[in-house]
Amino acid sequence: MTLAATAPADIDRHERLAQWVDRHSGRIMVLPAVLILLAFAIFPLIVSAYLSLSRFALAGGSFKLTFIGFYNYSRLLVGAQQYHLLGTFKEMGAAGWTLLAVVGLAMAAWLARYVGTGFTIAGFAGRLVTSALILALAVVMAGTVLAGGFQGTLSNTLLYVVLGVAVQFALGLGLALLCAQPIRARSLFRVLFFVPLMVTPVGVAYMFRMLADMQKGPFAPISHLLGFGPWSWATDAWSARLMVLVGDTWQWTPFMFIVLLAAIENQPRDQLEAAHLDGASRLQILRDITWPAIAPVAATVVLIRLIEAFKLIDMPNVLTAGGPGLATESLTLHAFIAWRTQDLGGSAAVGYILLFVSTITCVSFFNFVVRPARRYQ
Numbered sequence: 001m002t003l004a005a006t007a008p009a010d011i012d013r014h015e016r017l018a019q020w021v022d023r024h025s026g027r028i029m030v031l032p033a034v035l036i037l038l039a040f041a042i043f044p045l046i047v048s049a050y051l052s053l054s055r056f057a058l059a060g061g062s063f064k065l066t067f068i069g070f071y072n073y074s075r076l077l078v079g080a081q082q083y084h085l086l087g088t089f090k091e092m093g094a095a096g097w098t099l100l101a102v103v104g105l106a107m108a109a110w111l112a113r114y115v116g117t118g119f120t121i122a123g124f125a126g127r128l129v130t131s132a133l134i135l136a137l138a139v140v141m142a143g144t145v146l147a148g149g150f151q152g153t154l155s156n157t158l159l160y161v162v163l164g165v166a167v168q169f170a171l172g173l174g175l176a177l178l179c180a181q182p183i184r185a186r187s188l189f190r191v192l193f194f195v196p197l198m199v200t201p202v203g204v205a206y207m208f209r210m211l212a213d214m215q216k217g218p219f220a221p222i223s224h225l226l227g228f229g230p231w232s233w234a235t236d237a238w239s240a241r242l243m244v245l246v247g248d249t250w251q252w253t254p255f256m257f258i259v260l261l262a263a264i265e266n267q268p269r270d271q272l273e274a275a276h277l278d279g280a281s282r283l284q285i286l287r288d289i290t291w292p293a294i295a296p297v298a299a300t301v302v303l304i305r306l307i308e309a310f311k312l313i314d315m316p317n318v319l320t321a322g323g324p325g326l327a328t329e330s331l332t333l334h335a336f337i338a339w340r341t342q343d344l345g346g347s348a349a350v351g352y353i354l355l356f357v358s359t360i361t362c363v364s365f366f367n368f369v370v371r372p373a374r375r376y377q
Contacts, residue, residue, distance in 0.1 A: 052348035072349035084326060084334065085350070087144035087152030096142030103138040107131040130364040133357070151237070153326060153334040159241065160248065160330060161309040168249050169302055172256025177286070180264045190261070197254040205318030208247040237327035240320050244328050247315045252305060259301045260294060267293035299373040303365055310358040
């Protein structure tokens with residue numbers, strides 16, 4: 001009687017266990033990846049968040065963490081380190097006020113247009129956060145760069161991100177359109193244009209450091225011939241920033257080029273042939289056929305580059321070590337230097353400010369540029 005009563009119960013238990021496993025098989029399969037993500041991504045974020053609110057000090061062969069609240073952030077934004085992060089503000093001139101007026105009116109018009117079309121609280125809140133960030137960054141640029149003040153690491157990073165990515169996209173698109181044409185040796189051009197992407201960022205930085213050496217580099221004789229004498233680009237803030245931009249552009253333009261070229265070559269051929277038969281010009285074909293076909297890919301590749309550009313560190317670190325002064329120092333290099341001097345709290349605070357700015361920028365770009373571009377598909 002006991003065996004007869006137990007056997008069906010065991011069978012039911014096994015069936016229930018099998019059914020439970022079947023129902024939760026998706027979560028069980030994902031669980032190892034989630035645990036790894038928590039261990040290697042989420043946990044360091046939590047630790048660094050606590051570090052950004054603490055003071056780290058070595059003591060007696062060990063270390064001591066003291067919770068100090070938002071002191072590291074206030075020191076960077078309105079305190080002793082403000083000049084390092086935001087720069088030195090000066091009284092704004094006509095150019096600064098014009099920039100603020102243009103940005104403010106553009107943001108107001110953008111919000112008003114959204115309210116008049118398809119208003120939702122979440123959508124309006126997202127646009128409000130984006131507008132506030134853009135306006136704040138415009139204030140920093142107008143009060144430091146345009147006003148003739150000292151430029152901090154935030155402005156340097158924005159310069160690398162906005163100007164650098166824009167130039168890389170324009171060059172990559174131009175080269176892709178050129179290599180998509182039926183020209184001779186275009187396969188050779190594709191290989192040549194792709195070479196910089198195969199070199200490590202540190203290697204590219206050292207190569208440009210050698211090329212830009214106006215005393216012993218390969219262009220030194222030309223510099224002497226033109227009468228520049230002992231001039232050095234590394235001693236001037238804007239020429240040093242330009243050199244960092246040139247090196248970063250040389251390295252990352254091939255990435256734009258190869259992705260955009262694949263998108264151009266995959267566009268529908270029948271539309272192109274019909275346009276040629278109708279006598280459409282190259283500009284009309286680019287505007288009405290090619291660009292709508294590659295817009296989703298173009299928006300996505302720009303988003304990827306924006307994320308990478310915020311992390312720029314190799315080029316300014318090797319080329320100029322962030323100098324002259326702090327002229328070429330990016331936010332990532334700022335955090336690295338603070339960490340190297342054992343200011344772990346300050347380094348974590350800089351890292352979280354960078355995370356805040358880059359997250360809002362990239363999420364806004366995805367919502368307002370990448371997602372609308374996908375409607376062309």
